[in-house]
Amino acid sequence: MNLILMGAPGAGKGTQSEKISEKWGIPAISTGEILRAAIKEGTALGREAKTYIDDGKLVPDETVIGIVKEYLASSVCQNGFILDGFPRSIPQAEALDTLGVKIDAVLSIEVADETIVERMSGRRVCACGASYHLLFNPSKVEGICDKCGAKTTVRADDAPETVTKRLATYHEQTEPLKAYYAKKGLLLEVKGQDEITETTRLVFDALGSISL
Ligand code: AP5
Numbered sequence: 353m354n355l356i357l358m359g360a361p362g363a364g365k366g367t368q369s370e371k372i373s374e375k376w377g378i379p380a381i382s383t384g385e386i387l388r389a390a391i392k393e394g395t396a397l398g399r400e401a402k403t404y405i406d407d408g409k410l411v412p413d414e415t416v417i418g419i420v421k422e423y424l425a426s427s428v429c430q431n432g433f434i435l436d437g438f439p440r441s442i443p444q445a446e447a448l449d450t451l452g453v454k455i456d457a458v459l460s461i462e463v464a465d466e467t468i469v470e471r472m473s474g475r476r477v478c479a480c481g482a483s484y485h486l487l488f489n490p491s492k493v494e495g496i497c498d499k500c501g502a503k504t505t506v507r508a509d510d511a512p513e514t515v516t517k518r519l520a521t522y523h524e525q526t527e528p529l530k531a532y533y534a535k536k537g538l539l540l541e542v543k544g545q546d547e548i549t550e551t552t553r554l555v556f557d558a559l560g561s562i563s564l
Contacts, residue, residue, distance in 0.1 A: 353378060353432045353559070354454055356439070356538075358529060359461035361518040362468045362475070364544050364551055366483055368461060369436040371552045372559065378432035381423050383416050383440075385481065392479070405509050408517025410440055410525060417447045424453055440526045445533075457562045458533040459555065463544035465519050472515045476504035489548055 353376055357365045369380040387405065390398035397415065404411045420438050423429060439445040448455070463471075474486040478497035484490060484504060491498050509518065533539040540558045545551045 353562075354456050355433070355559070356435045356455055356458040356533070357437070357461070358458060358526070359544070360463060360465070360468055360522045361515065362472045363461040363463040364548070365436050365461060367489070367548055368552060368555050369434045372434055372555065375556065376432065376559075378434060379428050380434040380436050381420065381429070381438070382436040383411075383419060383438045384436070386419055387411060387416075406514070408509065408514045408521055410521060413441055413443045413447070416440075417444060420448070421451065424451065439529060442528060442532060445529055455538060457540050457559065458529075458538045459540045459542060459558060460530055461542055461544045461551065461555070467544075468519060469512065469515055472510045473512070475507060475510055477507050478502055478504050488546070 355372065355378075357369050357372075357380075359365050366382060366385075369382065372378075373380045387398070387401040391402050391405070392398070397419075400415065401411045410416075416438060420435070424433070439448055471485065471488070474488070476484045476486065476491070476495070478484075478500060479502060480497060480500040482491075482497050482499045482504075484497075486494075491504060495504055496502070497504055509515075530539055530541075540562070542551065542554045542558050545554065
């Protein structure tokens with residue numbers, strides 16, 4: 353299955369892509385995670401990306417398209433993939449089309465802006481990649497990662513003023529992709545629920561309905 357996962361910041365893309373990845377045995381490629389790793393390593397890509405991410409804006413299309421191209425050409429994606437957070441603009445979607453990659457479905461997780469703002473304030477992350485929520489997905493010991501035992505932190509771009517900017521960027525540049533993919537008959541919409549497990553059930557139902 354070649355899948356695109358869409359949704360506003362904090363809609364639950366990362367959470368659900370982990371579940372889909374486990375069930376279907378395909379890798380999740382998260383452009384956000386790749387960019388954060390580059391920031392942590394202090395590479396030229398990371399330094400470029402940081403200025404945009406800290407300001408709630410999209411990293412330039414050419415940069416992100418270049419990253420995704422490399423992943424899609426690698427053996428990692430041979431048996432299917434989940435693109436988590438790519439494409440995020442019409443030029444990115446057009447670039448993907450140009451690569452001739454067959455997409456089976458575009459799944460959009462729908463969550464209201466008010467819920468997003470509330471969710472982001474409770475997210476805690478670990479340097480190992482694990483993600484938690486103080487209320488909805490707490491670690492066993494508050495502030496400590498279940499997977500590696502390190503201290504969890506608040507993601508830099510989860511500050512309320514940055515979340516507001518990220519939401520505006522989403523509505524302006526990414527949401528138009530829903531119409532783009534609906535026209536191609538690929539769009540599946542799932543209403544994000546308060547319970548993570550309930551959202552997973554709806555996501556699995558929606559993906560179970562596509563013919564590969
Ligand atoms: P990215 O990392 O992709 O951030 P995002 O799209 O803003 O999404 P998030 O990772 O914040 O949230 P999510 O939807 O994965 O939700 P999660 O599962 O964590 O990108 C970061 C930045 O990189 C962008 O702003 C941009 O600058 C840049 N970038 C990335 N890709 C780019 C591209 N293609 N082009 C240009 N720039 C790009 O869930 C959130 C929280 O809610 C968690 O705490 C979770 O536990 C909780 N939760 C999840 N589901 C539920 C539920 N159903 N009920 C209750 N709680 C829930």
